[in-house]
Amino acid sequence: MLFFSYFKEIVGREVVVELKNDLAIRGTLRSVDQYLNIKLENTRVVDQDKYPHMLSVRNCFIRGSVVRYVQLPPDGVDVELLHDATRREARGG
């Protein structure tokens, strides 16, 4: 559940979600769940010309299983905190 908790921490920040089909979407992280399904707000597709059908989509739901990367805001990671949480999780909670 570490990554779920982590993503919950950055709700409201701007992220870029890159999907396995190479579509990259920038938007404000609205919510996330246990499957790492993601809801984005104010979305803009990074390569708009290649995906004209996405023009009128402002809010979207992305299935967790199709996500390749989530690009975070540069100051989005507190490395120390993440290290501690990772060790705690590895020990079994």
Added chain:
Amino acid sequence: MSWVGPEDLYLSTSLASYLDRKILVLLRDGRKLLGTLCSFDQFANAVLEGACERVIVGDLYCDIPLGLYVIRGENVVLIGELDSEKEDLPPHMSRVSVAEIRKAQKAEREASDLKGLIRKRMEFLDMD
């Protein structure tokens, strides 16, 4: 994604906020379905009412009517809420008939097959 009460509906990943809205479903094979969301579950299985497939070839597009569709969740890539006030496609794109879009699709497929064939024959040149 889970069943939640109305108070936290807008903060959850539940698709409930898209119910009865016009949505765009992107599938794993690249198809784009439009329709009104009737129902869904935790796997992102979804029921679309008045579904149609939007086929886009270059600057041409066509909405092919399909009817009532049940989509298995594993095929879903993305579900987008369509903004009813906004123009849905760029102005330079034009709508054509089903026959025309099929023809354009076929031409595009043949062109890409040809490209693949040429590339295969040139492989010995090791151009990369």
